[in-house]
Amino acid sequence: xxxxxxxxxxxxxxxxxxxxxxxxxxxxxxxxxxxxxxxxxxxxxxxxxxxxxxxxxxxxxxxxxxxxxxxxxxxxxxxxxxxxxxxxxxxxxxxxxxxxxxxxxxxxxxxxxxxxxxxxxxxxxxxxxxxxxxxxxxxxxxxxxxxxxxxxxxxxxxxxxxxxxxxxxxxxxxxxxxxxxxx
Amino acid sequence: xxxxxxxxxxxxxxxxxxxxxxxxxxxxxxxxxxxxxxxxxxxxxxxxxxxxxxxxxxxxxxxxxxxxxxxxxxxxxxxxxxxxxxxxxxxxxxxxxxxxxxxxxxxxxxxxxxxxxxxxx
Numbered sequence: 001x002x003x004x005x006x007x008x009x010x011x012x013x014x015x016x017x018x019x020x021x022x023x024x025x026x027x028x029x030x031x032x033x034x035x036x037x038x039x040x041x042x043x044x045x046x047x048x049x050x051x052x053x054x055x056x057x058x059x060x061x062x063x064x065x066x067x068x069x070x071x072x073x074x075x076x077x078x079x080x081x082x083x084x085x086x087x088x089x090x091x092x093x094x095x096x097x098x099x100x101x102x103x104x105x106x107x108x109x110x111x112x113x114x115x116x117x118x119x120x121x122x123x124x125x126x127x128x129x130x131x132x133x134x135x136x137x138x139x140x141x142x143x144x145x146x147x148x149x150x151x152x153x154x155x156x157x158x159x160x161x162x163x164x165x166x167x168x169x170x171x172x173x174x175x176x177x178x179x180x181x182x183x
Numbered sequence: 184x185x186x187x188x189x190x191x192x193x194x195x196x197x198x199x200x201x202x203x204x205x206x207x208x209x210x211x212x213x214x215x216x217x218x219x220x221x222x223x224x225x226x227x228x229x230x231x232x233x234x235x236x237x238x239x240x241x242x243x244x245x246x247x248x249x250x251x252x253x254x255x256x257x258x259x260x261x262x263x264x265x266x267x268x269x270x271x272x273x274x275x276x277x278x279x280x281x282x283x284x285x286x287x288x289x290x291x292x293x294x295x296x297x298x299x300x301x302x303x304x
Contacts, residue, residue: 167242168235171212175231179213 004083013148023138024080030135031078033125038074041121042067045113055109058102074114077142090146094153104154111147115140186217188302193219196295202283203291204262208299209233209274216273216303233276237266254289265292270300 005011046063049055059066076089097107118136126132163173193206197219207218207226213234218226240255255266262280265288269275275296279288 165242166235167238167245169212169238172231172234172238175213176235179231180225180228 005087009152010087010149013145017141017144019082019141019145022134023141024082026131026134026138027078027142028080030122030126030131034078034121034135035075037121037125038071039067041114041117042070042074044117045070045110048113055106058106070110077139077146087149090149091153091156093146094150095157097150098154098157104151107147107150107154111143114143185302189217189299190219192295192298192302193217196277196291199291200279200283200287202262202280203277203288204280205278206292206295207233207276208269209276211237211272211274220278229276233264233266234274237268237274240266263288265289267292267296269296270303273299273303275299 005014046059046067049059050063073093094107097104118139122132122136122139123129126135159170159173162168163170168176189208193208196206197203205218205220205224207220207230208216209230210216211234213231215226215230218230220226220229236255236257237252241252244250244252253267257264257266260281262278263283263285265277265279267275267277275292277288277292277295
C-alpha cells in the first residue's frame with residue numbers, strides 16, 4: 001500500500017501499523033473469498049445493532065439503506081487504491097456520522113464486530129492457513145486505519161463546531177482539554 | 184524586564200483596593216503571562232477558563248449585534264470576576280470581593296489593562 005498523505009499523524013500511524021505493498025496484494029488475493037461473505041457479515045452486524053437499546057433507534061426504518069452503505073464500504077476495502085482518495089473517503093464517513101448525530105461508539109463497535117468475526121470467517125473460507133493468517137493481519141491493520149481516520153474526522157468536526165461556536169482558537173481548545181480534570 | 188513591569192501593574196492593581204483579591208494577565212490562548220493570585224488558586228485552570236470566557240463573550244456580543252466586547256463580568260455571592268482585553272493578544276482578569284465599588288473596579292482594571300497593553304506592544 002502506498003501512503004499518499006503529508007499528514008504526520010497519518011504517516012506515523014501507517015509506519016507503526018506496518019501497512020506495506022504486501023498488504024495490497026494480500027487483499028487482492030483474498031478478495032475473491034471475502035466479497036461473497038460481506039453481505040452475510042453486514043446482516044449479522046445489523047441484527048446485533050437491532051438488539052441494542054442505544055443503536056436500535058439509530059437504524060430503525062432505514063436498515064436496508066444502511067446495509068447497502070456498509071456493504072459498499074466493506075467491498076471498497078478490497079478494491080485497491082489506498083491513497084488520498086481512500087483517506088478522504090474514510091474521513092467523510094466520520095463527517096457524515098457527525099451530521100447524522102451517530103456517536104463514535106457506533107463506529108468503534110462496528111469495527112470491533114468485524115475484527116471479532118474475522119478469524120472464523122477467514123479460517124472457514126480460505127483453505128491455505130498462511131493465506132488466512134496473512135489476510136487477517138492485513139484486514140486488522142486496515143480496519144484500524146479506517147477507525148483511526150474516521151475517529152479523527154469525528155474529533156475534527158466536533159472541535160471545529162466547538163471552536164466556531166465559542167470563538168476559541170485551536171490552541172485554547174487544546175489548553176481547555178488538557179489543563180485539568182475539573183474543566 | 185517586561186515581566187517585572189507587568190507584575191508591578193498587577194501588584195498595584197491588587198493594592199489599589201482592599202476588595203481586589205487577585206489578578207492575572209493571560210494570553211488569548213489561555214497561557215499565564217503574569218499573575219498575582221491568591222494561594223490555592225490554580226493559575227493554569229483559571230487562565231484557560233478566563234480566555235475561554237472572553238472568547239465566548241466576544242462571540243455572544245457579535246452574535247447578538249452588541250458591537251465589540253468591552254468586558255465580561257461574572258458575579259457570585261462572594262464577589263466578582265472582571266475580564267477585559269489588554270490589547271489584541273492578552274486578557275486581564277481581576278477578582279474582587281462583594282463589597283467593591285464596581286465603578287472603581289472598572290476604572291482600576293481598565294487602567295491596568297491599558298498599562299499592560301503598552302508594555303506588551
